[in-house]
Amino acid sequence: MKSALRSRRCRPVAQSRVTSQCGNARSLRGITGADREGGSLTPNVLKQAAAFHGHLGPWLVLGLKAGAHARRKLTASPFELNARVFCPAGTPYTCFVDGVQFSSGCTMGKGNISHVRAKGCRVEFTRTGASHKGTKVQSGSGTMLRFALRSEVWDELHSRSGGGMSGAARLGREFARRPLEALFSV
Numbered sequence: 017m018k019s020a021l022r023s024r025r026c027r028p029v030a031q032s033r034v035t036s037q038c039g040n041a042r043s044l045r046g047i048t049g050a051d052r053e054g055g056s057l058t059p060n061v062l063k064q065a066a067a068f069h070g071h072l073g074p075w076l077v078l079g080l081k082a083g084a085h086a087r088r089k090l091t092a093s094p095f096e097l098n099a100r101v102f103c104p105a106g107t108p109y110t111c112f113v114d115g116v117q118f119s120s121g122c123t124m125g126k127g128n129i130s131h132v133r134a135k136g137c138r139v140e141f142t143r144t145g146a147s148h149k150g151t152k153v154q155s156g157s158g159t160m161l162r163f164a165l166r167s168e169v170w171d172e173l174h175s176r177s178g179g180g181m182s183g184a185a186r187l188g189r190e191f192a193r194r195p196l197e198a199l200f201s202v
């Protein structure tokens with residue numbers, strides 16, 4: 017009992033726990049829900065993300081797509097990723113941040129997402145091999161992936177911003193079907 021409390025012995029236990037959480041990351045991959053190469057998001061994922069965020073809209077969907085693609089491309093668990101989101105402060109832009117949180121697993125609670133006030137909208141993901149509760153998961157490669165919202169999409173979002181919540185939801189579903197490359201330069 018006493019020896020089990022020694023940090024040397026605790027470490028593998030903690031590691032296996034994190035590993036099993038990364039196993040959950042497999043099911044989380046289901047939650048991130050984008051099909052191959054950043055394609056459509058499933059209706060179920062949109063529903064869950066909308067419940068998390070409070071409503072469905074195109075900025076949320078953009079964050080979902082970028083985060084899901086980063087998770088898959090960098091083959092990282094939510095503990096091994098760091099996200100820096102660059103966009104103006106305030107909604108609807110920061111709805112993008114919630115999309116990134118939901119699909120990438122980079123969250124305020126884990127401290128591996130940050131928002132930087134900026135013009136335009138982009139997000140940078142780094143595979144860090146970050147630690148959680150002091151447990152090093154895996155040393156990361158430091159690989160970075162950047163998604164910058166295309167200027168024509170930015171313009172479109174501003175020209176189609178009317179229509180209230182139902183208009184935003186409709187536009188969100190439309191964006192969910194678009195290929196990633198049509199929305200971002202990666």
Ligand SMILES: [Zn+2]
Pocket residue numbers: 069071073076107108111
């Ligand atoms: Zn929103």
